[in-house]
Amino acid sequence: MSDGCCGHGPEMKDASAPFRRALWAVIAINATMFAVEMTAGALAGSQALKADALDFAADTATYAISLAVLGASLRVRATAALAKGASLALMGLWVFGSTVWAALGPGLPDAPVMGVVGLLALAANLASVLLLLRFRDGDANVRSVWLCSRNDAIGNVAVVAAALGVFGTGTAWPDLAVAGIMSALFLSASVSILRQSIGELRETRGAADGHEAHGAEQHP
Template identity: 50%
Template sequence: MQGIFLGILGLGVLATTLWRVFTQTMPDATLMGLFGIVALVVNVVAVLPLMRFLNGDANMRAVWLFSRNDAIGNAAVVVTAEPVAWLGSGWPDLIVAFGIAGLFLHSSWLIIRDAQTDLRATR
């Protein structure tokens, strides 16, 4: 279920990003940076204790991947805020959003694969 949820989230990010490509909405770079920094700090604090479960069962790995993805996404938003402000364009944000969607979809596949492996091992 976690893999399916993350896959749906990845598809949602992809759909929203595609919509933003066609509507060309401009993000607020200051808010991007501010919220990105706060969220990054929270996610890094949450990820650190989870690192020991990196090689655990499918559920623990899923929790790790969710947290890791959040931290990567937040770091990408922080880094992207400056080019958005400097260029006066939303394209850097859109490029990062496509990358985040890909990261979510890839992690979804990993979670589903790990769950299937765990299920086969218990049979």
């Protein structure tokens, strides 16, 4: 993700009602897929599916936070985005650590289950991406929602590829490699969101200082 894609977009006041409806739909999709994919990941013994399931859970919480702060001040929305960026970083580190741990143990994931559930998850995330496409250039809070959905779709393609790799090689390494790639995606998105949200917080702080200075000039 380049720095250029993280610029300030339009305010969401006029689009708040459509964005709220889109968020409610995406929350329902993600909550359902978390339950489906976590169960499938445990049954298939797939680290990539488990990582993707946790991503669905985190996204459900992320979208709920976005819904709660929609229409709030820029400072509140930027603070929410800051928290989401930090949570993405923690999730990326957790996936990385659990992948390293899984690499030390035996076991072969169930490739057919990985493939079927991966395709189902991809369909769910593509639906989310389409629902959120028109809001992809908003502020840090809105943009974090778009980045999460986009990364999820990329991750699902990787899970399907991992299933093909496990089936073709008869080893767990494709599954573990995809989990590692997903960890890198989480960390990359975290850096992007944190950078923009910190910039927005500095902007609000500068605006507040400017108002205070202007008030002091008017009332010596």
